[in-house]
Amino acid sequence: MRTLEKKLNEKLTEIFENLNLDTDAAYVKRSDRPDLSDFQCNGALALAKTMKCPPRQIAESILQKLQNDPDIESVSVDGPGFLNIKLKNDFISKTLNEMACDENLGCEKVESPKKIVMDFGGPNVAKALHVGHLRSAVIGESLRRIMCFLGHNVISDVHFGDWGTPMGMILSQILEEDGDFSKVDTYNIDDISAIYKRANARCKEDEKSAEKARLITSELQNGNAEYQKAWKRLREVSVEAVKENYDELSAHFDLWLGESDAHPVCQQVVDIAQKEGLSEVDDGATIIRLPQANKPMPPVILVKSDGGFGYQLTDIATIKMRYDDLKADQIIYVVDKRQSLHFEQVFQVAEMLKLAPNTILKHVGFGTVNGADGKPFKTRDGGVMNLKDLISLSKEKVRLSMPKPGEVEGYGEPEIEKLIFEVAMAAIKFQDLKSNVGSGYIFDLEDFAKFEGKTGPYIQYAVARINSILRKAALNGIEDGEIIIHADDERSLALKIADFENTVIRAAEIYEPSIIADYVYNLAQIFSSFYNTCPILSEPDHALLVSRLRLARLTRDVLKCSLYLLGIEAPEKMLKSN
RNA sequence: GUACCCGUAGCUCAACCGGAUAGAGUAUUGGCCUCCGACGCCAAAGGUUGCGAGUUCGAACCUCGCCGGGUACGCCA
Numbered sequence A: 001m002r003t004l005e006k007k008l009n010e011k012l013t014e015i016f017e018n019l020n021l022d023t024d025a026a027y028v029k030r031s032d033r034p035d036l037s038d039f040q041c042n043g044a045l046a047l048a049k050t051m052k053c054p055p056r057q058i059a060e061s062i063l064q065k066l067q068n069d070p071d072i073e074s075v076s077v078d079g080p081g082f083l084n085i086k087l088k089n090d091f092i093s094k095t096l097n098e099m100a101c102d103e104n105l106g107c108e109k110v111e112s113p114k115k116i117v118m119d120f121g122g123p124n125v126a127k128a129l130h131v132g133h134l135r136s137a138v139i140g141e142s143l144r145r146i147m148c149f150l151g152h153n154v155i156s157d158v159h160f161g162d163w164g165t166p167m168g169m170i171l172s173q174i175l176e177e178d179g180d181f182s183k184v185d186t187y188n189i190d191d192i193s194a195i196y197k198r199a200n201a202r203c204k205e206d207e208k209s210a211e212k213a214r215l216i217t218s219e220l221q222n223g224n225a226e227y228q229k230a231w232k233r234l235r236e237v238s239v240e241a242v243k244e245n246y247d248e249l250s251a252h253f254d255l256w257l258g259e260s261d262a263h264p265v266c267q268q269v270v271d272i273a274q275k276e277g278l279s280e281v282d283d284g285a286t287i288i289r290l291p292q293a294n295k296p297m298p299p300v301i302l303v304k305s306d307g308g309f310g311y312q313l314t315d316i317a318t319i320k321m322r323y324d325d326l327k328a329d330q331i332i333y334v335v336d337k338r339q340s341l342h343f344e345q346v347f348q349v350a351e352m353l354k355l356a357p358n359t360i361l362k363h364v365g366f367g368t369v370n371g372a373d374g375k376p377f378k379t380r381d382g383g384v385m386n387l388k389d390l391i392s393l394s395k396e397k398v399r400l401s402m403p404k405p406g407e408v409e410g411y412g413e414p415e416i417e418k419l420i421f422e423v424a425m426a427a428i429k430f431q432d433l434k435s436n437v438g439s440g441y442i443f444d445l446e447d448f449a450k451f452e453g454k455t456g457p458y459i460q461y462a463v464a465r466i467n468s469i470l471r472k473a474a475l476n477g478i479e480d481g482e483i484i485i486h487a488d489d490e491r492s493l494a495l496k497i498a499d500f501e502n503t504v505i506r507a508a509e510i511y512e513p514s515i516i517a518d519y520v521y522n523l524a525q526i527f528s529s530f531y532n533t534c535p536i537l538s539e540p541d542h543a544l545l546v547s548r549l550r551l552a553r554l555t556r557d558v559l560k561c562s563l564y565l566l567g568i569e570a571p572e573k574m575l576k577s578n
Numbered sequence B: 001g002u003a004c005c006c007g008u009a010g011c012u013c014a015a016c017c018g019g020a021u022a023g024a025g026u027a028u029u030g031g032c033c034u035c036c037g038a039c040g041c042c043a044a045a046g047g048u049u050g051c052g053a054g055u056u057c058g059a060a061c062c063u064c065g066c067c068g069g070g071u072a073c074g075c076c077a
Helices: A004-018 A043-051 A055-066 A089-101 A131-149 A165-178 A189-205 A207-221 A225-248 A259-275 A311-324 A337-352 A387-400 A413-433 A445-449 A456-475 A488-498 A500-509 A514-533 A542-565
Strands: A039-041 A072-078 A082-087 A115-119 A153-157 A279-282 A285-288 A300-303 A330-336 A360-366
Touching (some): A055 A072, A055 A082, A082 A089, A089 A488, A131 A387, A131 A500, A165 A207, A165 A225, A189 A225, A225 A387, A259 A279, A259 A285, A259 A311, A387 A413, A387 A445, A413 A456, A413 A514, A456 A514, A456 A542, A488 A542, A500 A514, A500 A542, A514 A542
Parallel strands (some): A115 A153, A330 A360
Antiparallel strands (some): A072 A082
């Protein structure tokens, strides 16, 4: 089906063609002046300059063609040349009735689906997930769902950090403490994590230890069997632990590859660079110098002077793999924006070496979670906060407002726990997704358990209220029917619902889940107003009753779908303690 | 030092290829539960979009200069 906006754009495109106007300008958007119109077209203003023609005159000519359209209530030219379009109620309700029957809620799949590889998560061996990993997982998962929903073929890869110096540090530390690797099989994630912390501390203050760690790293990478065996075990345990974390966040990964998997390809990349004459040896390291455009671009170190592969090489080799093995049309990295220079370099090298021709490489850089001091968030003891702890803290806050198990019929302990979890996660995720990806935020625990205002639970609450109405209707055997637009609040709700597809497309275009977060919040808000002024089940006019019931149901479906795209659950009921 | 990002209501943030009267949340003040779930709704108040020029019919958005903040800059990943 086609949504209101698409239908209008088609009408305009035809008119622009007839008038010999550039159809690039033949598009509408929701009006900035709801008092004047439902949609506006600024095309005349955009064209005036190149056509050397007064914008109002162009707008008038479009108006002539548009005003007799049976779907349009009125058109006017206002201000310098805005085309204000008001739609017939029938046109809106007809489109909404189509939407109510469409399983995709009016969202058409893209014509040519792309193979998109998404790289997010980026956990490390021996490190539990902390708040720094939260954003990558939450934003990445949301974008993954958005791209899938639009019909793309998405493959997500967690891209495990399993191959750098930290590996050598841990192995070295185990040797130091145990003498050999005989106890490795007994270590769980907490043990490994503790070992890493000790290793890190030791290497920081003692250059000799650091050197030894580097040595072991390169031996590991060169295939030392003993090291490999121990490393494999460490990796396994870490993957298990991290999987639990990602399950909790409901982040889905198709692939659990890591840096180590790119290792065999690294040498190939080095060879290609050499053959193309693009690499050179400098201070014992093999590097590629990048063209200095309008800003300084540091060279990329492929092979370090000690013979080890640099981490940038790993990422470059991974691009080659994703092109060769997965046939990626696009690769999206959801990684802290402080790494943007790194990705610029890596992308440039990939292009110079033609490793993935025609593949779009995109770094979606997100801002950091900061403490009250504006610096990246740390706990009181100077460490980073565990993701698990964060979730527990949020759950405890939510728990305070929930009834105890057994107080509400049908809600025993498992049901209450599930509800607490879903509400807490909604609070955390919405907080993370509501503002632009690029801007960071100040960490405040209160924000992660807030119910009121622009929050996840507020939207869940709107869904729960609609569910409640739908249950009552079903109980009384009332079915919904044709949507008819009657009151003003119905009209604005309907127009907002119709804007769903456009919202998803825009969010995908600029990789910005906050566009959906903003939309879903507005929709919930508009519904709440409607709910307040338009009685549904107590409406005496039966036609109006069933219409509003369908409108409510459709709202609920769009809310739920939007929440899904943000990775947020919508519980059937919300409960509250007295 | 060089490059990039940011500066919008007291606070946290929006603003859809440059558009009309710059919007939300929060905090403050007032109103609304005999009525489908008040985690709600309605309303008031809150602004020289850091400063100064320029381009444009039109600038929070584009250009330049200043001020203030952040981040990153070859052998950690």
